[in-house]
Amino acid sequence: MHGVRIAGTGHYVPELVVTNQDLERTLDTSDEWITTRTGMKERRYAPAGIACSDMALAAARVALEHAELEASEIDCFILATVTPDYPFPATACIVAARLGAVGKPAFDIEIACSGFIYGLCLGASFIRSGVFRRVAVIGSEKLSYITDQADRSTAILFGDGAGAAVLERAEVDSFLSCELGADGTNPEMLYIPAGGSRRPIDAQAIAAGDHNVHMLGREIFKSAVNRMVEASKIALERVSLTPGDVTFMLPHQANQRIIDAAARGLDIPSERVLSNVERFGNTSAASIPILLAESVERGLFHEGDLLLFVGFGGGLSWGAIAWRWSELGRRP
Numbered sequence: 001m002h003g004v005r006i007a008g009t010g011h012y013v014p015e016l017v018v019t020n021q022d023l024e025r026t027l028d029t030s031d032e033w034i035t036t037r038t039g040m041k042e043r044r045y046a047p048a049g050i051a052c053s054d055m056a057l058a059a060a061r062v063a064l065e066h067a068e069l070e071a072s073e074i075d076c077f078i079l080a081t082v083t084p085d086y087p088f089p090a091t092a093c094i095v096a097a098r099l100g101a102v103g104k105p106a107f108d109i110e111i112a113c114s115g116f117i118y119g120l121c122l123g124a125s126f127i128r129s130g131v132f133r134r135v136a137v138i139g140s141e142k143l144s145y146i147t148d149q150a151d152r153s154t155a156i157l158f159g160d161g162a163g164a165a166v167l168e169r170a171e172v173d174s175f176l177s178c179e180l181g182a183d184g185t186n187p188e189m190l191y192i193p194a195g196g197s198r199r200p201i202d203a204q205a206i207a208a209g210d211h212n213v214h215m216l217g218r219e220i221f222k223s224a225v226n227r228m229v230e231a232s233k234i235a236l237e238r239v240s241l242t243p244g245d246v247t248f249m250l251p252h253q254a255n256q257r258i259i260d261a262a263a264r265g266l267d268i269p270s271e272r273v274l275s276n277v278e279r280f281g282n283t284s285a286a287s288i289p290i291l292l293a294e295s296v297e298r299g300l301f302h303e304g305d306l307l308l309f310v311g312f313g314g315g316l317s318w319g320a321i322a323w324r325w326s327e328l329g330r331r332p
């Protein structure tokens, strides 16, 4: 078995900042409600014409530069998104081609807010097993396009952006363990009712707003906290670690209250819990890689730090990864 490490990270967020005050102007809501219920102050929206692949491309370019690698040196591109450029083909194929890596395998994974966790697990496993030497894992979302801007229960939550991590074979193995899960018993807890093979987007669907995200927020809240705590404990236990060993927790940025409750459930002190939900809102599959890239840029991580990636989202789906940060040299 080979070792794997994160060789480079990058992120991209669109310029347009949408503040709680902006939302107050169009919705029956308030800065006070949004801040106390979610911890969010602002989010970013990509303009018309900027799609998932554009943001993914920008984030991937930074990650490649940081890793000091050319796109042609990447063996596989994995892109996590629920807002692809088109229903098909996979947006990852478009990103790889635009990076100049035509011919390399590229595919999307669609597992909502857990997408980056699943992608990181998959990419790391490809490398450990020797299938690939280098894999780019990207999370990119244009959630503003699938959100009903007149629905105050969802419009305040979601934002756009992308994050990327370049993984490569290494002497030391950073990928300690993972725990992934899903429960599709009630997909309608968080979904887009129309536009799939069950129901087309027709005039009726559009009139009902069924081409946009529908969410049972309160029900998901409880489930999110429980699953994140449980998955984290299992992932850590697998390698005889405890939450007390965690240097930094990097949770999916759904809501500051969910993050705080999960951290409390794990007894991880707030100074070890990373968050940027205040500035970017919930960017689904992009939230963890954006947080990761920002933290790397800040120089937060040191050799041997134990990172706990943990996410939860539509499906329902969830996952946690115990990751030992390492910047040790490449394996030839």
Ligand code: UT7
Pocket: 028, 029, 030, 033, 034, 037, 038, 113, 152, 153, 156, 190, 216, 217, 218, 219, 220, 221, 224, 253, 254, 255, 258, 282, 284, 312, 313, 314
């Ligand atoms: O990305 C992963 C998946 N997503 C999540 O994990 C999201 C999970 N859920 C949440 O984050 C929270 O449930 C929300 C932020 C969505 C909602 O917060 P909440 O504390 O669960 O509020 P609630 O849905 O229980 O609503 C409380 C009240 C309701 O009014 P009544 O029925 O008590 O009169 C809502 O109509 O707040 C009302 N409300 C709002 N008021 C002002 C809902 N949205 C808003 C709003 N502004 N934007």
